[in-house]
Amino acid sequence: MIQQATFLFISGAEIAFxxxxxxxxxxxDRLPEIARGLGKGMRTLKDAxxxxxxxxxxxxxxxxxxxxxxxxxxxxxDKVKDDLEDFTGSVKRKF
Numbered sequence: 504m505i506q507q508a509t510f511l512f513i514s515g516a517e518i519a520f521x522x523x524x525x526x527x528x529x530x531x532d533r534l535p536e537i538a539r540g541l542g543k544g545m546r547t548l549k550d551a552x553x554x555x556x557x558x559x560x561x562x563x564x565x566x567x568x569x570x571x572x573x574x575x576x577x578x579x580x581d582k583v584k585d586d587l588e589d590f591t592g593s594v595k596r597k598f
Contacts, residue, residue: 563570
């Protein structure tokens with residue numbers, strides 16, 4: 504059984520087809536400009552979410568709310584994730 508690499512449930516051939524259509528519609532000379540704009544937009548979104556997280560954490564600490572519970576939950580989730588990866592790794596090796 505041959506397994507193809509997928510990204511967000513899209514195969515390599517589908518990604519190539521989408522890129523071909525994008526080049527045909529916008530042209531090769533506008534592609535870097537579009538990618539730069541998308542990158543700036545994603546960076547702005549990431550900065551905004553980080554600012555919101557920071558404000559929520561700061562407000563919680565100022566009001567005396569214990570924020571250490573998030574780190575405890577993250578540790579437990581990471582532990583479960585590692586256990587699950589160990590289990591699925593052994594299952595994948597059997598195939």
